Amino acid sequence: MSFGLDKRLSAQAIATGTIIVSVVVLFLKLGAWGLTGSVALFSDAMESLVNVSAAVLAWFAVRYAQRPADDGHNFGHHKAEYFSAVIEGIMIIVAALLIVDQAISALVSGADAALTPLALVVNALALLVNLLWAQVLMRSGRRLSSPAFTAGGRHLMSDVWTSAGVMVGLVLVLLTGWDVLDPVLALLVAINILREGLQVVSESVDGLMDKAVTTEEQETIQTAILGAGGGALQIHGLKTRRAGKAMFVEFHMVVDGAMSVAEAHEICDRLEDEIEAALPGVHVTIHVEPDHKLEDSGIEPLPPEAN
Known part of the structure; x- marks a missing residue:
């Protein structure tokens, strides 16, 4: 039409x-x-x-x-x-x-x-x-x-x-x-x-009022985190918002306290690439935390060998 x-x-x-x-x-x-x-x-x-x-x-x-x-x-x-x-x-x-x-x-x-x-x-x-x-x-x-x-x-x-x-x-x-x-x-x-x-x-x-993205989009983000977050111990504090055509995603990533900055950064890059591939144009912010910041609940990424 x-x-x-x-x-x-x-x-x-x-x-x-x-x-x-x-x-x-x-x-x-x-x-x-x-x-x-x-x-x-x-x-x-x-x-x-x-x-x-x-x-x-x-x-x-x-x-x-x-x-x-x-x-x-x-x-x-x-x-x-x-x-x-x-x-x-x-x-x-x-x-x-x-x-x-x-x-x-x-x-x-x-x-x-x-x-x-x-x-x-x-x-x-x-x-x-x-x-x-x-x-x-x-x-x-x-x-x-x-x-x-x-x-x-x-x-x-x-x-x-x-x-x-x-x-x-x-x-x-x-x-x-x-x-x-x-x-x-x-x-x-x-x-x-x-x-x-x-x-x-x-x-x-x-x-x-910064309403969160749709349920389907949140599920897509969580799937990407599970698949690309190998090496991280936990992802928690996931927050999303949409502003017009732009989408913003942020979360905390817990890693082993002995992990080097370079190794943690490599995981962040993988996560960002995977989420952006699933939702083009998304802006991702990740806060890296040591293992004593583990929470009772959160997303536990699949280990690298499982991907």
Whole structure:
């Protein structure tokens, strides 16, 4: 469905493309709303207005996050994307509240929408464009480990389902003449947008709070330690965190107190190489300790002859 765009485009090109797509979709939806005055189509357009703002934020966040580490930011600038995603989530929530206000006003005043097939066709075109680009963003987010792209893709997919629901509901309005369905649809859209906004904020805050890597990634790290840690007595204090596309791993390695620094360093090199081979781009920090630092529990690497 994405025509391979997610594999061919760079992060910068995807961020720029998202701005262009979001602006095109916004104008299509504003056109559909202008043709009808429908509150449901207004709610759909409001979500696209958020998409434009979020796309601009993501463009700046991706550029900033790609900056190398410097004296003021020793671990890089990867978390910039989380700030973008948090702001996007807040904007989604604000858009939902604005839609609720418009929908309630329409219910109270009994305003009717002048629905036309042309307006629905224009909105359907916007839906298809969003569907295509949402797939590009989500697949690119996974490939590049980008929380900004992933959040943007999920928001666009939410927008797609919203537009689909609005389209079905407005077709019913045309067929039945039940104009009250228009503001009711807008309220349902607002609830869906609010749910998505809260989820985006929650996941982005997890990233800012140094949430550990996934269970699968932790298992991969432990497997690498078991296989490459021969010569070490124990690995304990394993900690992980993710910051955008970067992953950080640190742990304590206990060795025989009589082991030379060169021998201990050789084990560290093996461990780092094995973990980085399993999880490309990971940053590994190992603290070497003598055998009196053994703990009651930890990972016991396989002896060299067992590998």
